[in-house]
Amino acid sequence: MQLVPTLIQALTAVDTAGSLSLRYQYGPIFAMLGFALVVAGAVFSLATFLGPKNPTPEKLIPYESGSPTTGAKHVRLSVKFYLTALLFVVFDIEAVFLYPWAALYQSLGWQGFVEMFVFLAALSIALIYCWKKGALEWET
Amino acid sequence: MKDLLLYLLPIVILFIGGFTLMLVDAFQKEEGGLAVPTAMLHFAAAAAALALWPYAGNAADLARAQVAFNGWLAFDRTTLFLDITIALGGGLTTLLAGSYLAEHKLERGEFYTLITFASAGCMMLAGATDLIMLFIGLETLSLGVYALTGFRRTSARSQEGALKYFLLGSFAAALLLYGSALLYGMTGHTDLAGIRDALGRAVEMPAIAGQEGAAQFVAVQQTVRDRVTILAMVLVVAGLAFKVGSVPFHMWTPDAYEGAPTPATAYMAVTVKAAAFGAMLRVLIGVFGDTSGPASLAGGWPGLLVWLAVLSMLIGNLVALAQSSVKRMLAYSSIAHGGYILAAFVVAPRAESLAGGGGSVGQSAAAAVLFYLLAYTVSNVGAFGALILAGSRGKEAVSYEDLAGLGKRHPAVALALSFFVLSLAGMPPTVGFFAKYNVIRSAIEAGYPWLALAVVINSAIGVYYYLRVMVKMYMHDPQPGAVRAEPMSSPGISLTLIATAGMVLALGMMPQRFYGYALEAVKLAAAPIAAAPADAPPANAN
């Protein structure tokens, strides 16, 4: 097994130009990927080839804590989940503007403060709108 | 700084108004009653733009404003002219919507919020001098318009139209974005003036100057930059061409137009076109209009655009001939109108450009674009308004058959529809004629007689299907037992139509005056715009 030396070499090596080369920069990741593939593949193939196979009808039905299965396999999700998820996506993403602002809070001064609060006010109006329109009601 | 903020007034009015409308809509008990305030907002924005007109006449002020806003938005008269066109189109369609939505039991407040924000997005797009602002404006208007297209939530057609429009529109936006990203990479700038300047300079690499093989390396970099720039330009043009619905990017147009509630269709047809053509004017002529730079792209895009123009005219008109639905016919004819406007684009850089600031032919062609947009806005809003008036709940006027015999049954409605259809066809006393005349004249002046001929021939084809509307209304009787459109009675729409007809006639009676305004609007855009302070040398491609 060359794996461990390769890993060590990858983690420590620096090429002649002084910057990490592609192989060494991503070496650990590739090594990890290969390791994961080998281990996972070995476990599954060992189970497939070595394990005894004796299928009976009881063994083939889906496992549901020992009791017989009931209902359809595909559960229809309520449309409420989609609505909530959509609102989450929209409001959540606005945080990308808050991080740079927070990082540069001092240097942006009052102008940045006012601008960000105009932005947040716009978001709040949108939130109030969703609220009053009933988009946040779970039980309807 | 404070006085400079005034330049933002038209957009600010619409944004604050939009948020207010949202709150009012959220807290009011009953739906409805928002149409007139929304229209007033639009007219207030138009009035603000009109009031700013004299101030935007001073090149020094403009440059100051440009620097103060880091080159995000232009405050020149081109922007103001487009702002007025957009606000006028938005306000008039809102007035139509007020009666239409009440009649068809669709009255929900979000229509007005969406239209207000979309108009603000249109103005941002029309004034954008930075790729980031261009993208935000484009998406603000697009998201609003997608939602408006799908506004009839119980109608499968409306949802289908919205889905197609959304998918193709987002695809187009992605193309435009990729083009923008490449332009940014090649020049280090996102502002249009900076991109233009950077492309005007040859690639320089001081870091390796004097080393062995440096000259060859720089030459390769130059070639790479030129080619990538052409690719970026094609992507940006494709993205904008999608928005204006020109062939071959027109597939969404008829479905979206047919599916949308009619006032939203009118809105899409006029304001989105005005904004997108405005952005095209700035990008193509402002950035790529340079005829002398090392990346001599002015030779590139007119050759591309001429195909779009001719195909849009031809396919738009020929398919419009075959339609049985008047709404779809208007959709295809809007593609053809887009073609006429593109023809003026092709002409513009031939004799110098806005950016070059010299030739009068380039300016007259750019002014022809602006004038055409204004003329098309008033004529088209009128035509859709008359079509709305011709139908009522459950008896909408959609197909030619619905209109049969309307001239006898309801002469006033038929007269209104005929009038606006004649303007769209380009009949002399109306503004439609002068709009086409300007395009044809600038094409001939710039030495494109065959393009002028194409416009003339296509207008002739257009006259056929526009006249068919009148023939149906006045010379045919409805089929026995067929559902016939029953006009609704709406003083609001009637008043809007009278106002619109007044504008069509006024523009038609004094075309020189308004064309003069358009010419003034493009002249000052020639003033050099200061590049953003953050200046970077051209990037290395590798």
Place this chain on the structure above:
Amino acid sequence: MTIQISHYLILSALLFSIGAAGFLVRRNSLVALMCIELMLNAVNLTLIAFNRWMPANAGGAVPHHGHVFAFFVIAVAAAEAALGLAIVLSLYRIRKVVRTDDANLMKE
């Protein structure tokens, strides 16, 4: 072999092409939506890569236009995805289809 800007550009061009090809070939509107997202993210990668390799200006600072652009693309993409899903859902409620081929009421 060091990682250079060209690697990022080739990767993002590939992602963009995969997204565009998927959009044009696949007929499921949800897949089309995902393809558009892929294209937008390819653009983000392009922007960030260009900005990373952007030479400093005279003042010694590197302008962050590319990063700012990418932020706006992210925000707009989220809004776009939300609206797109809403439209797909709304159509599904009426027609019970998500395939773009089945959205054919207006075929002539």
